[in-house]
Amino acid sequence: MASATPSMRKLLNDPEHVVRDSLAGLAVAHGDILKVDxxxxxxxxxDAPRQGKVxxxxxxxxxxxPMHGGFVGLGMLDAACPGAVFTSPVPDQMLAATTAVDGGAGVVHIVKNYTGDVMNFKLAAEDAADEGIAVESVLIDDDVAVQDSLYTAGRRGVGATVLAEKLAGAAAERGDDVAAVATIARRVNSRARSFGVALSSCIPPGSGTPIFDLPxxxxxxxxxxxxxxxxxREPLGTAREIAAEMVEAVISDLAPADGAELLVFTNAMGGTPLLELYVLHGEIxxxxxxxxLRPARRLVGPFITSLEMAGASLTVLELDDELTALWDAPVNTAALRWGA
Incomplete structure (x- = not known):
């Protein structure tokens, strides 16, 4: 039975168990790719752990x-640890994930720049080191919208996270060592910028009320x-006007070379239909x-969502030959699949 309040209609059993119930469903749907503890x-x-693989x-x-569990599989993540809704996982989860997938070649932690994530991954990496596991941590901080936010010191980590997971995952799959895999992830972060807009708020299941009011x-x-x-906040514009604002914010900060080849990632925040998202992507x-500039690779769809929030984000990555090859490499996860 769906869970309903005056402001919330969601397909839930118990809001307190929504993450566990969702993980159980993920395991049933994609048991050939992943397993859930x-x-x-x-x-x-x-198939984790893979001996000799970072x-x-x-x-x-x-x-x-689908971030992050939907990106577990060949060519991307070996493990993901989801916290409660909009809440960092705890160090014990991160350590359990790290030990479960360690194949003796080291582990790379890809960490979005949010205070809880940074602190808890740091503690988990220290605990893993005590157990003899070599861990390299890579911080993602690609959001150009604001320098500091409610949950961060410095820029937030958003769309570049998916790109770093894919590209570093491909590097690990081809046999790169732990330092080289981490270097790829850091290169992605340094060459990517993101910016998002919201057309509505969202309602966390635990509270049953919108996070903010948007007239x-x-x-x-x-x-x-x-x-x-x-x-x-500003008046809602057309797709063309919104695209122009997003591109200006991203490109003015990234400052890619003239004629640069780009990976263009147009992301839906959860409540934006693909009909509208493709309109926006075309304008971008x-x-x-x-x-x-030369869009050379694309990713369009709801890959980093915020529950049912309407809106979109743009991430642009300046490509080079190696990054392009890593993007094209096979991937087989619940949310991304090609070439495998």
Missing amino acids: LAAQIVVRA ALVSGGGAGHE AGEMEVGIGIHGEPGRR ERELTERG
Whole structure:
């Protein structure tokens, strides 16, 4: 039976158990790719640990699906640890994920720049080192909207997380050592920028109320994935106007070379239909092309969500030959699949 309140209609059993119930469903749907340890609350690649292969682990609060559990599998993550909705996982989860996938070649932690994630992954890495596991941690901080936010010191980690997981995952799959895999992830972060807008709030299952109020006809510009305030509120624009604002924010900060080849990631926040997202993506590509830039690879869809929030984010990565080859390499996860 669906759970309903005056402001919330969701397909739930008990809001307190929504993450565990969701993980159980993920395991049933994708048992050929991953397995779920409900006691530890971690998602692990089905064939983990892979001896001699560098393992990738990431995690964060639930509510952003398919990130991160949907990216566990060949060519991406070896394990993910989801916390409660919009809440960092705890160090014990991160340590359990790290030990479950360690194949003797070391583990790379991909960490979004949120205070809880950074602190808890640091503690987990220290505990893993005590157990003889070599861990390299990579911080993702690609959001150009604001310098500091409610949950961060410095820029937030958003869309580049998915790209780092894919590209570093491909590097691990081809046999790179732990330092080289971490270097790829850091390179992705340094060459990527993101910016998002919200057209509505979202309702966490535990509270049953919207995180913020957004009057009709307005949008939040520079929003965070937990409903954090953005740069400002302004009247809702057309897709063309929104695309121009997003591209300007990202490209002015990234400053790619003239004629650079780009990976363009247009992401839906959870409540935006693909009909609208493709309208926006078309306008984004037009803006980029008019600036003399060359979209060469694309990812369009709901890959980092904020529950049912309406809105979108743009992530642009300046490619080089190696990063392009790593993007094209096979991947087989619940949320991303090609070439495998």
